[in-house]
Amino acid sequence: MDPDRTPGTEGDGVREQIGGDGGPDGRPRRRGQGELEAQVLAVLRQAPGPVNAGWVLDRLGGDLAYTTVMTILTRLQAKRAVTRERVGRFFEWCATSDEAGLAALRMRRVLDAESDREAVLARFVTTLSPDDEQLLRDLLGLPEDGVED
Numbered sequence: 001m002d003p004d005r006t007p008g009t010e011g012d013g014v015r016e017q018i019g020g021d022g023g024p025d026g027r028p029r030r031r032g033q034g035e036l037e038a039q040v041l042a043v044l045r046q047a048p049g050p051v052n053a054g055w056v057l058d059r060l061g062g063d064l065a066y067t068t069v070m071t072i073l074t075r076l077q078a079k080r081a082v083t084r085e086r087v088g089r090f091f092e093w094c095a096t097s098d099e100a101g102l103a104a105l106r107m108r109r110v111l112d113a114e115s116d117r118e119a120v121l122a123r124f125v126t127t128l129s130p131d132d133e134q135l136l137r138d139l140l141g142l143p144e145d146g147v148e149d
Contacts, residue, residue, distance in 0.1 A: 040072045050092035
């Protein structure tokens with residue numbers, strides 16, 4: 001047994017939900033931007049506690065390389081979506097964010113890269129559906145007309 005792999009329960013259903021061997025033509029399907037990060041976060045949220053990269057790799061299934069999983073975990077750590085702690089020679093990882101949190105981090109990174117934040121936010125708000133606009137108002141604690149008393 002690989003010393004970096006934590007034994008898990010067989011048939012836990014994670015591989016079927018998260019892994020994927022290919023598209024309808026049998027060729028490997030290319031993941032969308034951020035999809036693998038979301039899959040790794042989903043695996044970590046289902047973990048019984050902090051786990052090592054080998055455990056994550058086992059549950060992702062498919063033909064991913066160990067180094068790919070380590071790269072994703074390191075990127076997620078840089079985004080503060082996961083934490084790690086050294087245990088012996090290896091690190092154990094734990095999710096600190098969910099998929100919505102990761103999307104929010106991506107949105108924030110895009111906003112931080114722009115010089116005119118006000119223009120970007122104003123344009124963003126004008127593209128929202130009425131329901132999303134109301135949700136944003138509710139989250140910000142603004143009244144229906146957008147003017148605070």
